[in-house]
Each structure stands twice: as structure tokens, then as C-alpha cells.
Amino acid sequence: MAEQPVTAGLLVIGNEILSGRTQDANIAHLGHRLNEIGVRLLEVRVVPDIEAEIVDAVNALRARFDYVFTTGGIGPTHDDITAASIAKAFDVPLIQNPEARARLEGNYRSGDLNEARLRMANTPEGASLIDNPVSAAPGFQMGNVFVMAGIPVIMQAMFESVVHRLVGGKPLVSRTLTVSVPEGKIAAGFGALQATYPDVEMGSYPFSRDGRFATRLVLRASDEDRLAAAAAELDAMIVELGSTGTWDRTE
């Protein structure tokens, strides 16, 4: 377990996310899973299927964060340019990876493994493969960059097959208090509580329920005792406002 906060960036590659045709599901899933293993997702970028954009974004993210994950663009069609772009970002050749080819050969009948599908065996030179238990065609790891599929079920399976390679920090634990009070009434006291507990991250998220505004107050910390102390003070504050809330330990 690392002493320093361990950080990650995510690069979502795909025109279909930017055009609104596809609702992304990978950001929330990865954010949640990384959090569970003590890695903080600190930035996401979504870029189109344009090599220069992918190269710039992956180079910016891999310099700043301990880990970078990418999703999308590793299929067999002409718009799948992630592997070539990552090779360019690392300034290494794109090669046909023999192990990746062997996995594709094991998955397709010989006549079906055409030239397009063989593109899925291409990786930057020096990459290690990421298992794809769903549809064989592997992802790959290059340095601190983990390249995964965009289809959520495959991305999730790939992530679980590499999670053992990640070294996390102390996971944050969190508690959420849902109150039927608009956040404007809580804001002053909640801000004062944040000032008292700088080591507990406090967020306020308004939402509407049955046509009335309500608020979720989220406390996150790596120290359970500090979290409990802050939660007790928050509880007392809500009672003082003449209300009560519902605690939920899970996010």
C-alpha cells in the first residue's frame, strides 16, 4: 500500500460519446472501482477518433498521474486507431504482437481471422497484454497506460484482469447523509464543518425529490475515526436545523 495518494486519469476515445449517440458508462464504473482500491480518478478527457488528439491527451495524462486508462478504439475497423496512437505517443513502432495473434487464432475459425481482425493483434512494441475474457481480442499495458475496450462489459472484464497490477493507497471511506433540506440552508454550517475537518472531503449535492429540493451531503476520508467524528457533528447540525437525515455508508 502506497503512502502517497495514488492517482489516475481516464481517456475516453470515441466520436460516439461526443456526438451524444452513446451514453458513457465507463467513467462512473472506473471511478467507483478505482476508489475501492485506493486510487483517485482525478481527470477524465473525452476525445474524438483523431490521432493527434489521442497522442496529446495520453501524453498529458501519463505525465501527471500514476495510472492512465483508455477506453475505446481497439476494434477491427478503420476508426479504431488507439493502438497506433499509443505507439506514437510512446514513440515506438506499432507491431503485430505474436501472443495477441495467437489468442485471435484460438478464437476465430481460420477463414474468419481476416486482415481487419488481425489489426486487433497490433500493439506498441514493448506492450504487455490485458486479458479479454469476453471476446479474446486483448487490451494492452504500455508503461503506466492501460488500453481497454469501449464496450462496458468488455472494459469491466479487462479492468478486473489487470487490477492486481495496480498498487493503491489507503482507500477513502465515505458516508452520505440525505436530508430534506435545500442546500442553501445547510451551506454555512457545512462550510464551517469543512474548515474544522480539512482532512475530510465534504461535498453537497442537491437533487429534487417529489418536486422538492433535497440534498445529499457526502463525507469522505481515509481515517475512519475522523470520518465518524465529522459525521456526528453533521448529524447534530441537522437536528439543530429542525430536521433529520438518513445515513448511507455506501456511495
Add this chain to the structure above:
Amino acid sequence: MAEQPVTAGLLVIGNEILSGRTQDANIAHLGHRLNEIGVRLLEVRVVPDIEAEIVDAVNALRARFDYVFTTGGIGPTHDDITAASIAKAFDVPLIQNPEARARLEGNYRSGDLNEARLRMANTPEGASLIDNPVSAAPGFQMGNVFVMAGIPVIMQAMFESVVHRLVGGKPLVSRTLTVSVPEGKIAAGFGALQATYPDVEMGSYPFSRDGRFATRLVLRASDEDRLAAAAAELDAMIVELGSTGTWDRTE
């Protein structure tokens, strides 16, 4: 209508998106609506509630794109730091906007408009307001940057109230062909078709249906005739592969 492609970037501000606690709905909505008015969303960034991150991201995006939209961080609580961050990005003072204050005064009973809620009247000096038909507290426009709420229903209402300020290009029209063929079988022909029609953007999106892989082939262009010609060739190609597909004109 502009002759050049009109471009946009989106900055999603909020720890709750990065932690996976909240599933973002604003990226897909804005991508879709911008597309309809001929503005192409070309990059999205998601950053935490940290001033330096917001400042850097908004300055990077506003230099590159015609329009920048931000969502999140304009409420009354201590973690709402978007207005102050935008002021810093533009190097102007953060002021209490008299018109924004008047709108809040019209919305709250006098005792309810406390100091925390008055924070929602703060804008960078020189900003123009964006109407909030849902809950009064306005967004604002500063230069080419449009600052909106994070709650989807409010963000959507704010966007509709500023859409008349945007000058779009020629909208892309699109057609989607769904085929019960894995994309690896279509890839070669589809890539050749893309090469023949460089002015028609072609994307291939595999998905699984009843446990089998199927593919959506999306064609997008600003010229309806070229789109129709490419679609006819794609149709013929699918028939040649011994299959048929279903066309859908909407995304």
C-alpha cells in the same frame, strides 16, 4: 450560419462524477443538442472541485474551441467554486452581480436569502447572465464560456435559454445501419467505403444482442446527397455479405 465547422468543448466540474457516485448525463445531452444546431463537441474534460484544475482546463479549452460550456459547481456550498475559478481564468475580479442578486431576492423570502445563497449572485466582472427557469439562481456567460448548473434538468433549461446566442454551422445529418454481423466481417469493405467518401464520417460500434455480436454503422455528413450515396453503397455491401440491416435516420 458559419462556413467553417463550429466547435465546442465541455468542462464537467465535480468530484462526484470522478468518484463514480453520480452518473453524468450532461455530456450526452449537450453533445446531441450541439450537434443539432451545427456545433461539434470535440473535447470533454472532467475535473475535481480544485481551483487550479478548473482554471487550467477552462483556459486550455477556451483557446481551442469556439464555445466552451461548463457544468457544476455554481451552488451555495463551500465546494461550489466555479464562479471564482472562471474569474481567475479570465483574470478579472469576482463581483456580486446586481441583476443576479435581484433574481435571488425575487425567488427567496427575505429571511431565506442568507449569505451562502448570496454566493450564487457572484460572477466574474463583465459576465452576462444565463436564465435559470427552474430555480432562479442564474448561470453566466464570460467571453466564449457558458457556465451552467450541474443538475441535468437545470443545465438543460439553461442551455435552451442561451442557445439563441450560439452561431452554428451546417448541421451534420446521420444515418445508422444496424446489422447482425460482427464488425470484423464488415471492416474491410467499410474501410474502403470510408476511403471513397472522405467527406462522410463513418463509425462502427459493436454491441451484443441476445448474446450475439451485432454492429451499428453510423454515417454522418453535412451534405445529404453524399450521405444518401454512401448509404446506398453500404446497403449493397451488406447484401453482398448475405445479410440485411435496419436503417434509422435518427441517432
